[in-house]
Amino acid sequence: METLIRWQLRDKFIPPIDFIPLAEKTGLIVPLGDWILLNACNKAAALIEQGYKDIVVAINISPQQFNHPSFYDTVVGVLEKTQVPAENIELEITEGVIMYNETDTIAMLQKLKDSGVKLSIDDFGTGYSSLSYLKQFPIDKLKIDQSFIRQIELNKDDKAIVSTVIELGNNLGLTLIAEGVEELSHMEILSDLGC
Structure with missing residues (x-):
């Protein structure tokens, strides 16, 4: 399953397309992303406790959150705090994460992979697609963008x-997952x- 965030303000919902760019622009995407990670792991732990041992919960990670100096420690800390097994969590990154620093990205992805979490590339084919990173990055899954x-x-x-x-x-x-199958x-x- 995939974690989705919605913002309810009084009696209406503000779509992510309206508030996520604002959170990215103001830098609030990092604490928001940390909050989402914690809540998603808590929900995963509760589902595992109910007997869904094989469930995998996917969580979208923004480029700013991924590149934040404390990101790895945050992920490991949340896994420890919630007691959710790492293999039940999948971190989804977009191709935009890769454009900042390929060497650091590879190192971070390898550390995350070594911690036991699953890794996927979201919206594949819409950004900075490079076949070279598919062989370099320790990813588990490609999510084909719904536009295709x-x-x-x-x-x-x-x-x-x-x-x-x-x-x-x-x-x-x-x-492989194809998004937008309707x-x-x-x-x-x-x-x-x-x-």
């Missing part, structure tokens, strides 16, 4: 891109392609 899925049954270019990403991911031993036809096409 919406018209997959009608757009041959979208289907070709998705097919190529699926084949690449399968050849690298990665788990029609049975989407699911059937993706299943036929090996996703």
